[in-house]
Amino acid sequence: MANRNAIVLAAGKGTRMKSKLYKVLHQVCGKTMVEHVVNQLSKANIDNIVTVVGFGADTVKQTLGSRTSFALQQQQLGTGHAVMQTKDLLGDAEGETLVVSGDTPLFTAETFNHLFEYHEQRHAAATILTSVAPDPTGYGRIVRNDVGIVERIVEQKDATKEEQAIKEINTGVYCFDNAKLFEALKKINNDNAQGEYYLTDVIAILKQQGEVVTAYRDNDFNETMGVNDRVALARANKIMQARINKHLMQQGVSMIDPSTTYIDADVKIGQDTVIEGGVVIKGNTTIGSDCFIGSGSRIIDTTIHDGVKVISSTLESSEMHTGSDIGPNSHLRPNAEIGKNVHIGNFCEVKKAYIGDGTKVGHLTYIGNATLGKNINVGCGVVFVNYDGSKKHHTNVGDHAFIGSNSNLVAPVNIAADSFIAAGSTITDSTERFDMAIARQRQTNKPNYAKKLPW
Template sequence: MSKKFTIILAAGKGTRMKSKYYKVLQPVCGKSMVEHVVSQVEAIHPDAIVTIVGHGAEAVEETLGKRTKFVLQSEQLGTGHAVLQAEPLLGQKEGATLIISGDTPLFTAKTLNDLFAYHEAKGAKATILTASAPDPTGYGRIIRDSDGNVVKNVEQKDATPEEALISEINTGVYVFDNQALFKALHQVNNNNAQGEYYLPDVLGILRDAGEKVAAYQMPDYTESLGVNDRVALARATRLMQQRINEQHMRNGVTLIDPATTYIDTEVKIGADTVIEPGVYLKGKTVIGEDCHIGTHSELVDATLGNDVTVTSSTIEHAVMHAHSDIGPNSHLRPDADIGEYVHLGNFVEIKKAKIGARTKVGHLTYVGNATLGTDINVGCGVVFVNYDGVQKWESKIGDHAFIGSNSNIVAPVDVADHSLIAAGSTITKDVPFHAMAIARARQTNKDDFWKRLPLAKDPDWN
C-alpha cells in the first residue's frame, strides 16, 4: 500500500456552540472531539498527521502536543483554503491523503482504514466517504450512474427534486491522491456567495480532467454525525457512551442500566464487576475484577483492586486495594491510598493519607495528611487536625492502635503500635507503645442540680 497521510480540519471557531471554548475541544466521554479523531487516525498508522488550526490554535496545539504537526490558517476562507495550508508539509509527497474534520468524534479506525483500502482498490484520484442518511436534508447528495459510478456530488441547494430524494450523502471525509489534490486546489476559485474556497470543488476539477472519482458507502451512518451545537454534542456523547458501554459488557462487565451509566473513553474495568445505575467513571479510572460500584458513585482517575465495593461514594485520584470497601456517602480525595480489607463506612473523608490493611474507619471521620498502620480501629467522629492556618502537618498511627470516638489527633503526632486513645481526647503529644492516652476534662456530677432549674417547678417536666 502507498504511503498514507491525514489532514485534520480544526480551525473553525464554532459560533453555534455558544461557548468560550473552541469547538473541537468540547469533550465527549472524557476526551475532546479532536482527540477522538486523532486517536482513530493514529490507529491506522499514517505516515504523517497535519492538523489545520485557526481559532484557539494554542489551545488545540497544547491539547494534542506532539501527536500531530500543525499549520495555521490565519484567515477562515473555506475548507479548500484550509487544506491548501498543508501544502508546504505534504505537497511534494506521493501517496494518499485522508481529509477529516476535527468535530466528527464518532468515526472509527476501521471505517477510515476501509476507506483507504477502497480508494486504492478502485485506483481513484479521489474517494468520497458516503453514508445512507435517514434524513439527508442539508447534506450533499451522491449521484451515481446505472453502473454505480459517481457522476457528481450535488449540494442541497442545487439539487433537483429527484436528486433531493437520494439518501446517499457526502460525509465530508475524503481520500485524495496527494499530488492531484494540491494541484487541483490551485484551480479552486471563490466565485460564490460566501467568497470562500470549497474543498468539494476539487471533485469536479478532477472529474473534468478525466480522473476517476469514487465513493465508498460506510455501513454505519451515525459515525458521520458532526457536532455544531450543544444538541449535536449531546447526541454524539450518547452514541459514544453506548459504544463504550457495549464494549465493556462484551468484556464481561455487568451494567445494570447502561442508559444511566457514564463511562469515559479511557476507563478500564475487570470482568465480573457490577456497575449500578447513576455511576460516573471518569478519566483514567481502573477497576479490577469482581468489584461492585453502587448507585450514584463517582470515580475520577481512581484505581481499584479486585473485589472492591463502593457504595454511593466519590473517589478522586485515589487508590483502593483489593477487598476494601467504602460508603455510603464517603469521599476519597487525592492521594488517598486504602489498603487491603480496609473498611471505610459512611461519611468518611480521606485526603492524602495511607490506610494500612484491615484498618476500620466506621463513620463520621476525617483523615488528612496521615499514615495509619494495619489493624487499627478508628471510632466515630474522629478528626485528624492537620492544618495550623499556615501549613499541613502529618500524623502517624501505629499498627493495632485503637482510637476512641470523638477524638482529635492534632498533627504532628506519632501514636505508637498497640496504643489506645480514650474517647473524647484531644491528642497533641506522641503516644508511646502500649500506652493509653486520655486528654479530656474530668467529669463532675452536681447532685440535686435539677431542683435549681426553673423547669423543676413545671409539672410537665417532672
C-alpha cells in the same frame, strides 16, 4: 500499499457552540473531539498526519502534542483553502491523502481503513465517504447515474425535488490521490456567495478531467456525525458512551443499567466487575477484576485493585488496594491510599493519607495528612485535626492502635503502636506503645438542676 497521509481540519471557531472554548476542544467522553479523530487515524497506520489549526491554535497544538504536524490557516476561507495550507508539508508527498474534520469524534480506525482500501482498489483520484441519513436535510446529496457511478455532489440549496429525496449524503470525508489533490487545488476559486474555496470543487474538477471519482458508503450514519452545537455534542457523548459500555461488557464487565452508566474513553475495567446504574467513571481510572461499584458512585483518576467494593461514594485521584471497601456516602480526596482489606464506613472523608492493611475506619470520620498502620480501629466521629490556620501538619498512628469514638488527634502527633485513645479525648501529645491516653474533662453531675429548666 501506498503511503497514507491525513489532513485534520481543526481551524474553525465553532460559533454555534456558543462557547469560549474552540469547537474541536469540546470533550466527548473525556477526550477532545480532535483527539478522538487523531487517535483513530493513528490506529489506521497513517504515515503523516497534519492538523490545520486557526482559532485556538496554541491550545490545539498543546492538546495533540507530537501525534501530528501542524499547518496554520490564519484566515478561515473554506475547506479547500484549509487543505492548501498543508502544501509545504504534503504537497510533494506520495500516496493517498484522507481529509477529515476535527469535529467528527465518532469515526473509527476501521472505517478509515475501509475507505483507503476501497479507494486504492479502484485506482480512484478521489473517493467520497458517504452515508445514508434518516433525514438528509441540510446535507450535500450524492447523485449517481443509472449504473451507480458518482456524477456530482449537490448541496441542499441547489438540489431539485428529486435530488432532495436522495438519502445518501456527503459526510465531508474524502480520500484523494495526493498529487492529483494538490494539482486540482490550484484550479479552484472563491467565485461564490461566501467568497470561500471549497474542497468539493476539487471533486468537480477531477470529474471534469475524466478522473475516477468513487464513493464508499459507511453503513453507520451515527459514526459520520459532525458536532456543530451543544445538542449534537450531547448526542455524540451518548453514542460514544454506548460504544464504550458495549466494548467493556463484551470484555466481561457487568452493567446493571448501561444507559445510565457514564465511563470515559480511557477507563480500564477488569472482568467480573459489576457496575450499577447511575455511576460516573472518568479520567485516568483503572478498576480491577471482581469489584462492585454501587449506584451513585463517582470515580475520577483513581486506581482500584481487585475485589474492591465502592458504595455510593466519590473517589478522586486515589488508590484502593485489594479487598478494601468504602461507603456509602464517603469521599476519597486526592492522594488517599487505602491498603488491603481496609474498611471505610459511611460519611467518611480521607485526604492525603495512607491507611494500612486491615484497618477499620468507622463512620463520620475525617482523616487528613496522616499515615495509619495495620489493623487499627478508628471509631465513629474521629477527626484528624491537621490545619492550624496557616499550615497542614501530619499525624502517625502505629499498628494495632485503638482510636475511640469522638476523639480529636491534633497534629503534629504520633500515636504509637498498640496504644489506646479513650473515646471523647482531644490528643495533643504523642503516646508510647501500650499507653492509654485520656484527654477529657471529668464529668460533673448537678443534683436536681434539671428541675430549674424552663421546659
